[in-house]
Amino acid sequence: MYPEELKYTDDHEWVRVENGKAYVGVTHYAQEQLGDVVFVELPDIGEEFEMGDSFGVVESVKTVSDLFMPLSGKVVEINEDLEDSPEAVNEDPYGEGWIIAIELSDESQLDQLMDSEAYQKTLE
Amino acid sequence: MTRKTPLYERHVELGGKVVDFAGYKLPVQYAGIIEEHRAVRNEVGIFDVSHMGEFEFRGPQALEAVQKLIANNAAKLKINQVLYTPMCYPDGGVVDDLLVYRLDEDRFLFVVNAANLEKDWEWVQENTKEFDAEIENQSPQTGQIALQGPKAQELLQKVYDLDLSQIKFFWLEKEGKIAGHKCIVSRTGYTGEDGFEIYAPNDAILDIFDAIWVAGKDSNLQPCGLGARDTLRFEAGLPLYGHELSPEINPLEARMSFFVDLEKDDFIGREALLEVKEKGLDRRIAGIEMKDKGIPxxxxxxxxxxxxxxxxxxxxxxxxxxxxxxxxxxxxxxxxAGSNLDIRIRKRLLQAEVVKLPFYKRR
Incomplete structure (x- = not known):
């Protein structure tokens, strides 16, 4: 449910650092709370955000929720497949359901994120 | 204080995601809103709607009291017939929208929205003092189940002791029994599908739910929550109080003129609505389809x-x-229909087109 190799935020997002980029998505808990995801509003490639900024929106049938930057940086990839298949956020939140990738502006911020165990404690 | 409906334990057992709604703990979903929605469109779903309010009017002037309160015409109701109506303020704004059941010559039942229950109860009492009629708030002791979908009749017939095909659309039967309990069954609903609403005292409604649930094992009976109830009513173009109806929206603007009888002698709001009709509407409810990607x-x-x-x-x-x-x-x-509009969704302006309501009509 909460892979060991990922980092987590209080806003129920995960981060995976890969080749100098950080991939970002929402956790299993988040997708479960959201219910059927029917729309994801993505930022533009090249947009820069500070940690904690809203960078997009995920909508379920009933709810509209902001997505928050887990770390400061520039958007370098967006998951355009979510336009046609937003349900990937529910079905495969750590894989096909990834949302954006960012180029970090301050790698030391990674230390502020939780590991899997610490994140799961917040859910209890 | 949030209250539990008589079916609360069942929601938990069946895996419902329970939320607070209009003072009640009710499931927003079980399997998922989309799956529940499709179950009702294609087969059959069961909803706990025990939060809805029920007021019974009895006595020699019960009809007069009802008629003063509602915009539709209850005098046209035969015994065992049901009516949908707005209840208006003097300025034409809407107090609530409700069903009126004619249980007998001088006995009527109002079924009102849970979110408006207290306000409605005060309004009803305040405006019927002059009539020789007794009005009772039966909401706390009354449970309600909605069984909706093309297979609702086939399923309900397995546990109901009278012939359901004799209950026509917007009619009721009050003599039949389920699981040994007498209950009111009407062919009504809030989904745009065929289906029934069942009223019984709290202790009976649990037995009734269980009987339908057991009988539904072979019919893929889907428990449904508030989420699917909303998407189903939305597609069917049925108004929801607080959205399409409110004190600031009159029923003519809400495309409900069919449910407003301006020929009726008098009712609260009639003068205001006559004036609106003579002047013509400035605005009205319409349906839209998004052309750009985004959800209004x-x-x-x-x-x-x-x-x-x-x-x-x-x-x-x-x-x-x-x-x-x-x-x-x-x-x-x-x-x-066909008009082009823009919807402001956060920072963006997205294109939409006006389309006919309802979005969905059953075949």
């Missing part, structure tokens, strides 16, 4: 050439049509 939600502004011309009252992804749809209140000149 309640309160989003509607614009034409940069000018605000209305607002969204309800909007969602439609599981049946697989489109992003909305209901809007808009200046009348932009309410015709």
């Amino acid at each position: 939600r309640q309160g989003y502004p509607v614009e034409v050439e940069g000018k605000e011309v209305g607002f969204v009252t309800s909007g969602t992804y439609s599981p049946t049509l697989e489109k992003n749809l909305g209901i809007i209140m808009v200046k009348k000149e932009f309410s015709q």
Whole structure:
């Protein structure tokens, strides 16, 4: 449910650092709370955000929720497949359901994120 | 204080995601809103709607009291017939929308929205003092189940001891029994599908639910929550109080003139509504389909050439049509099917087109 190799935020997002980029998505808990995801509003490639900024929106049938930057940086990839298949956020939140990738502006911020165990404690 | 309905334990056992709604703990979903929605469109779903309010009117002037309160005409009801109606303020704004059941010559039942229950109860009492009629709030002791979908009759017939095919659309039967309990069964609902609503005292409603549930094992009976109830009513173009109806919206603007009988002698709000009708409407409810990608939600502004011309009252992804749809209140000149509008969704202005309501009609 909460892979060991990922980092987590209080806003129920995960981060995976890969080749100098950080991939970002929402956790299993988040997708479960959201219910059927029917729309994801993505930022533009090249947009820069500070940690904690809203960078997009995920909508379920009933709810509209902001997505928050887990770390400061520039958007370098967006998951355009979510336009046609937003349900990937529910079905495969750590894989096909990834949302954006960012180029970090301050790698030391990674230390502020939780590991899997610490994140799961917040859910209890 | 949030209350539990008599079916609360069942929601928990069946895996419902329970939320607080209008003072009650009710499931927003079980399997998922889209799956539950499709179950009702294609087969059959069961809903706990025990939070709805029930007021019974009895006595020699019960009809007069009812007639003063509602905009539709209860005098036209035969015994065992049901009526949908708005209940208005003197200025034509809506107190609530409700069903009126004629249980007998001088006995009527109001079924009102849970969110408006206290307000309605005060309103009803305040405005019927002059009549020789007794009015009782039966809501706390009354449970209600909705069984909805094309297979609702086939399933309910397995546990109901009278012939359901004799209950026509917007009629009721009060003599039949389920699981040994007498209950009111009406062919009504809030989904746009065929189906029934069942009323019984709290202790009986649990047995009734269990009997239907057991019988439904072979019919893929789907427990459904508030989420699917909303998407189903939305597709069927049925108004929801607080969205398409409110104290600031009159029923003529809400496309409910069919349920307003201005020929009726008198009722609260009649003069105001007559005036609205004579002057003509400035704005009205309309349906929209998004052309750009985005979901319209309640309160989003509607614009034409940069000018605000209305607002969204309800909007969602439609599981049946697989489109992003909305209901809007808009200046009348932009309410015709085919009109192009913009919806302001956060920072963006997205294109939409007016389409006919309802979005969905059963075959």
